[in-house]
Amino acid sequence: MERQVARQIVEFKCKTMEEELKKLGFKVNHHERNIKFLKSELNAVEEACVDLGTGIMCQLKVRHYLLASKMPLMKDILGFVATLGKVNDDNLSRILSEYLGMDNMLALVCKTYDSVKGLEKYDKNGFIDKSSGLHGLARTIGKVLDGRFTVFCLENLRPFSDVVNTDDPQRKLILQRPRLPGGESPPGFLDFAVNMIHLEQAHMSCLTASGHGLRETLFYSLFSHLQVYKTRADIESSLPWINDGAISLDGGILRPNGSFCLGDSKNLEVKFAVSRGVSSLPEDITDMEEQVKLKNWEKERLLEDMKREEDLLNQVKELYSKQKHELMGYLTQPAITQMAHGSPTVRSPATPGSNPFGAKPSHMQ
Template sequence: MLGGGDHRRMSIDIKPPAQLSINSRALPISSPSPLRNVSENSHYMVSREEMQNGAQSQRAESIANHSKKLQDDLHELGQQIKHHEENVKYLKTEKNKLEDSIPDLQVSLGEYNKASFSTTKSEDPAHVNSEEETIQHIIKHEKSAAALLCIAKSQAEALASNHPLTKDVVGIVATLGKLDDDNLSRLLSEYLGLETMLAMVCKTYEGVKALEAYNKNGSINRTFGLHAFAASTGRPLDDRFLVICLENIRPYAGKFIADDPQRRLDLPKPRLLNGETPPGFLGFAVNMITIDNTNLYCVSKDGHNLRETLFYNLLSNLHVYVSREDMLKAMSCIKNGAVSLDGGIIRRPGMFSLGHHGGDIDIKFPNGSERLNLPEKYFEIENRVKETKWKKDRVFEDMQREQALLDRARFNYETKKQEFVQFFAQCSSQAHQYSTGRVSTPR
């Protein structure tokens, strides 16, 4: 009871628990249970299989993409080959047509017997300076390249159209134009200067390269071109010489005078402040030069003639006046230069040639007064022959370019085809290895 009675002690008899002994060998807690081990191994195998399948899928996609690219490249190259083959075939046909038409035109040209037509001569034979005389004067300049070229062109082997030294040379400046007025011929020769009058004119830069070559150290190769010919004649070529390349000249870009057989340039006449043409103005020097019909059509590679290339480059808008007084009064409208028949020369605005030229000017343009009175039809046919030959040459050049492009396309096609074959063989080998379980996982 509670309170003041006997206190009896209550005790509960509980046996103490037995002490547990821990044995690490008996309880290997660090190792998973067999069930857990199986579960994790199964998960690992599934993940590895998924990774392999994913890699194989990516590899298959990569192979498909690369295969498609190779096939697209082959298709594109095949289209290029077809395009160039068609172009070559077309150009061959055009070239054959032009070649076939030339003999017919030459037959028509041969119907005109030049010997049966009269000639118109200058009234004063003492002032006639023929082209042959001009060439003889050029040859007297023994150390000039122009003299060597004249000698070379007179030799039989150099007359061949394919001779490397002369085939691309049109001629010497002094022989490529004619003037009816001997005094004006002398003036223009003085204005241009001896070096320019003796300059050689080539159609293309290939012709320029055929005249001179250089050693590795930059010195002139004396065994090549005009220097080799000079050595063979015993006339060493030691001085500089001028060569004009028509291919690199910017031609006149304006119009021509309508119905003019000489194809003179339609240049605007000079005007004073009052709007009138200066008194004593005779014309433009570039239009006063007479050019042989053979040089009026398709001389340059681009089809331009000598007036719109060579002579426009040399003379530009050079004015010709009757007197110095007329020339000086017109100074306000002289933009490039002027000459007067009494000897005045303005080389360009602000640069005057004063005094008098000492000595005779032997290298000048031949006189153009002596001409055959051939019918206009003759010159039309002659120009058609020249134009047809020019077109044939241009078509042949285009055909050569197309053939080179065709050869290149075929080479690229075969290269790409070999690449595709090797790629296909490699893919087939890897597929066989995979089917036998020996393929390695791509990295």
């Protein structure tokens, strides 16, 4: 009877400790999921942050125009991609911007390689010279340029090699439209993305030394033969006639490598302006600065949340490990091991008549 009671006590204690371990395991999973979620949020914030290199160029051109106009570095910098073209539809603006991504939309565009070299200098050890180039300019307006930024050089881009429609004020590229066996275009086909970018007159006159404009160089490099359709269904029905990717106004994206972009669309904060006069870009540099401050604040908050979750996770893991060690230690005690094999054992301290401290009975002293 006493052995049965002792066994029940052991089983109860083991079960209790196992339940505690299970609860701690759930807590570990909970904190790990929280950390994973916070990391995804942090990545989203970092992607949404306006590139500081672009921000500095904006400030130099808008707030420090006189200073910038005297800098040789600035004369061959045309701006960044998002400001060099417009489109005639909000949906087209959104999907083209998502297709290119924030890095390309905020990439600086230079006419010559000399201007690219002027943006950044290096010392003899290959480290960036923070006192020259764009880094040095940043200091003149109280900014610090940190992180990577993309730069396109027009004269280094391989231009469109076929015919340009010189009779068209926009100098659109003459591209072979997809044709069904009957000669008509596939249902829903609108045009090639490269020809749906509207260039302002000032940008139309921007030519490389070899006479190529922005459409033949920059935008052809970005879009190539990317086709634009009305709907995803139109893309699907036209797959045999799509060689270099396609997008649709309802959010479909087929990459040139044949991959499809599924899921919810990203609502990028920087998009191509719409030609009817509604700009999707921040109207004032102050707006851009406020956006950067807000995103940096969100980033700091997320980092703090991640730190707290990681601390809690470490605490729970430590407690889990400790209790697991205690359980294993308890189960490997000689008395418990003997009981598991049905051998006689010391009575439980909770059992009447037990002698847990090994003291001799009074009549034997």
